Amino acid sequence: MSGQRKKEYLDIRPASGPHPNPLPKGEGVFQQSYSFVQIFAKEWRELLASRSFWLLLLMIGPLVGHGFITAVGLYAEASGIGGGPAALPQGLTPLDGMLTPAFGAYDLAATFLFPFVAIRMIASEKQSGGLKLLLQLPGNLATKLSAKGLALLAGWLVTLIPGLLAISLWKLYGGHLYAPETLNLFVGHLLRVMLSAGIAVAAAALAENAASAAIVTLGFTVGTWALEYVAAYRGGFLQQLANYTPTAALRSFEHGLLQLSTSIAMLAISVAGFALAAIWLHTGRTWRFRLVGTAALILVLALVGFGANGLRGSWDLSENRRNSFSREDEAALRQIRPALKITVVLSPEDPRLADLEQNVLRKLRRVLTRLEIHYVASTVTGLFEKPEDHYGEIWYEMSGQRVMERSTIEQVVLETIYQLAGVTAPQHIEENVFGGYPLTAYPRGAGWIFYVLWPLMVGFVWWLVRS
Amino acid sequence: MSDLLTVRDVTKRFGDRLALNGVSFSVQRREVLGLIGPNGAGKTTLFECLAGIMTTNSGTVRFHEETLQVMRRKEALFYLPDGILPWSEQTVNWALRFFEKLYRTSKTKLSELIEPLRLDEIMKARLASLSKGERKRMLLALGLLTPHELLLLDEPFDGLDLRQTRDVMTLLKDHTANGRTLMLSIHQLVDAGRVCDRLVLLSAGTVVGEGTIPELRAQANLPDGGVEEIFLALT
Numbered sequence: 001m002s003g004q005r006k007k008e009y010l011d012i013r014p015a016s017g018p019h020p021n022p023l024p025k026g027e028g029v030f031q032q033s034y035s036f037v038q039i040f041a042k043e044w045r046e047l048l049a050s051r052s053f054w055l056l057l058l059m060i061g062p063l064v065g066h067g068f069i070t071a072v073g074l075y076a077e078a079s080g081i082g083g084g085p086a087a088l089p090q091g092l093t094p095l096d097g098m099l100t101p102a103f104g105a106y107d108l109a110a111t112f113l114f115p116f117v118a119i120r121m122i123a124s125e126k127q128s129g130g131l132k133l134l135l136q137l138p139g140n141l142a143t144k145l146s147a148k149g150l151a152l153l154a155g156w157l158v159t160l161i162p163g164l165l166a167i168s169l170w171k172l173y174g175g176h177l178y179a180p181e182t183l184n185l186f187v188g189h190l191l192r193v194m195l196s197a198g199i200a201v202a203a204a205a206l207a208e209n210a211a212s213a214a215i216v217t218l219g220f221t222v223g224t225w226a227l228e229y230v231a232a233y234r235g236g237f238l239q240q241l242a243n244y245t246p247t248a249a250l251r252s253f254e255h256g257l258l259q260l261s262t263s264i265a266m267l268a269i270s271v272a273g274f275a276l277a278a279i280w281l282h283t284g285r286t287w288r289f290r291l292v293g294t295a296a297l298i299l300v301l302a303l304v305g306f307g308a309n310g311l312r313g314s315w316d317l318s319e320n321r322r323n324s325f326s327r328e329d330e331a332a333l334r335q336i337r338p339a340l341k342i343t344v345v346l347s348p349e350d351p352r353l354a355d356l357e358q359n360v361l362r363k364l365r366r367v368l369t370r371l372e373i374h375y376v377a378s379t380v381t382g383l384f385e386k387p388e389d390h391y392g393e394i395w396y397e398m399s400g401q402r403v404m405e406r407s408t409i410e411q412v413v414l415e416t417i418y419q420l421a422g423v424t425a426p427q428h429i430e431e432n433v434f435g436g437y438p439l440t441a442y443p444r445g446a447g448w449i450f451y452v453l454w455p456l457m458v459g460f461v462w463w464l465v466r467s
Numbered sequence: 468m469s470d471l472l473t474v475r476d477v478t479k480r481f482g483d484r485l486a487l488n489g490v491s492f493s494v495q496r497r498e499v500l501g502l503i504g505p506n507g508a509g510k511t512t513l514f515e516c517l518a519g520i521m522t523t524n525s526g527t528v529r530f531h532e533e534t535l536q537v538m539r540r541k542e543a544l545f546y547l548p549d550g551i552l553p554w555s556e557q558t559v560n561w562a563l564r565f566f567e568k569l570y571r572t573s574k575t576k577l578s579e580l581i582e583p584l585r586l587d588e589i590m591k592a593r594l595a596s597l598s599k600g601e602r603k604r605m606l607l608a609l610g611l612l613t614p615h616e617l618l619l620l621d622e623p624f625d626g627l628d629l630r631q632t633r634d635v636m637t638l639l640k641d642h643t644a645n646g647r648t649l650m651l652s653i654h655q656l657v658d659a660g661r662v663c664d665r666l667v668l669l670s671a672g673t674v675v676g677e678g679t680i681p682e683l684r685a686q687a688n689l690p691d692g693g694v695e696e697i698f699l700a701l702t
Binding site: 034035038039042045046049050124125128129130132133134135136137138282283284285286 | 515518521522540553554556557561569570571
């Protein structure tokens with residue numbers, strides 16, 4: 001018995017005299033992977049033992065259900081159910097009509113519920129003393145935090161069940177779905193929740209306890225809302241920064257747009273959150289190490305953010321191509337080689353600027369590689385601009401030629417650009433126009449599923465797991 | 468016996484307060500070394516510094532005569548803290564199996580611990596529901612399941628009754644006989660005298676004595692007397 005036990009200690013004792021290599025060599029890839037799997041399994045069990053996770057599961061069903069039932073009802077009304085006048089079919093898209101409102105519950109959950117689940121995973125280790133054991137287990141802290149992150153992600157995938165139920169019901173009612181825009185929305189919510197997890201984990205590592213971490217996390221959320229509010233009337237750099245707030249970033253996915261810059265920025269912030277936690281959670285690190293590590297992390301994040309901001313790669317995955325000009329216009333615009341400079345004399349709060357941005361400029365950015373846009377209004381509202389300030393003018397400049405136009409309508413702007421570039425305006429083909437998908441169906445059975453069966457099932461599974 | 472671990476001039480400050488003041492001592496292979504001292508002497512702080520989960524202001528730690536960097540402490544030794552309650556919603560069985568699988572120890576190793584630590588009666592219990600003594604026994608099992616040559620056990624007998632204390636002492640002695648080296652932090656001086664081969668006396672962050680009981684008695688100029696008398700004489 002004793003001989004057998006001897007073999008189980010690390011084989012580091014010399015037969016006699018000093019040992020030439022007193023410590024075992026670093027863990028190999030296999031050993032690291034094995035430890036990672038074991039620690040992931042532990043984190044998954046810990047997640048299942050967390051009441052906050054079960055509360056999230058309990059609440060997500062009714063939240064998704066409410067969004068879905070309301071959306072299907074409104075969609076049916078807009079489609080002319082009950083004999084009322086139907087809206088233009090072109091306006092009836094499943095992305096706007098059902099997916100975005102139903103999955104809006106996940107944005108709510110990622111903002112107000114999921115961070116508490118993530119905070120609990122870190123704070124419980126700190127408060128129970130488990131962190132002292134965790135730090136000594138095989139593998140570095142970054143790997144252990146990755147295991148926690150993966151467990152959180154797996155937990156989030158479980159919360160997607162009500163969303164998948166909503167999609168199934170929609171199909172059952174005869175609704176249409178376009179796979180690319182649906183998957184893009186999933187990706188958006190996944191990145192959104194990873195962002196939440198990164199921020200919550202970093203807050204939990206930095207803060208003294210779970211309550212402080214919750215305050216920090218909510219403070220961050222409120223801060224991003226404030227940034228969006230301020231950016232809306234300040235414009236400029238703040239507006240650029242506000243494009244990366246969780247809500248704004250998710251919005252582009254909700255519009256069926258997959259932007260490389262937004263995706264990279266969200267992913268980078270998520271990873272940075274976990275990295276920050278790895279730096280600060282290890283109690284055996286000096287203040288100098290932590291401060292230098294944090295400074296290096298901020299520098300890397302800033303470089304990645306700066307690089308991502310310059311990336312123009314984006315894919316319009318919406319079925320109605322709402323983020324793109326018509327295929328004919330895009331083909332014509334791609335022929336334009338000279339740089340186009342647009343000078344907009346409209347204030348940030350002017351609705352015409354919002355129209356121009358939404359209908360023209362954001363589409364133009366995706367097609368023209370050599371495009372410069374300058375916003376030169378000197379006031380916030382534009383109400384008190386002087387006539388000599390040229391307020392309301394939009395100047396287009398290409399190859400030394402300048403043209404002024406005041407319209408923010410897509411066709412007018414495109415014609416101006418074509419004239420300036422000497423390109424013939426294309427003919428539009430009618431069959432390429434999106435027809436829309438009206439659906440006159442009531443959300444039958446959805447109330448029972450989301451408000452009754454889901455909570456009962458969550459309660460039952462929780463009881464099973466507990467026992 | 469040769470030195471397994473050599474600690475030199477370890478100092479730890481918390482602001483203006485000096486918690487460890489140039490602590491130096493050595494741990495010999497296959498011995499039970501007792502770190503004794505009153506509450507606030509710096510025993511737990513010293514353990515956490517040695518385990519690399521707390522920073523030190525200065526000092527060196529050598530393992531098998533080679534400098535042991537903080538990053539590699541967990542490869543050389545395992546520290547079992549006192550008063551922790553990790554994974555409170557999990558069962559004892561799960562916690563033990565987790566360590567067993569993580570360190571890939573044999574099934575027999577755990578089964579050898581079940582009887583002396585009386586774990587069979589609490590295997591299905593949640594950690595949150597354990598009494599202080601039960602929790603201590605479970606934590607001791609976790610520590611003894613690790614493959615490390617050197618274990619630092621903080622207050623291993625705290626919360627145990629007389630019989631359990633005796634059983635755990637026998638178990639620890641059995642482990643040292645089989646190649647393990649133990650360093651125990653103990654505030655019960657009688658227990659320390661019964662289980663430890665040598666003692667390090669810590670008072671207000673300073674080592675005031677190191678050696679076997681006869682050696683310490685000589686340092687204290689006492690013709691006879693136990694650990695309590697020696698401790699009182701040296702502090």
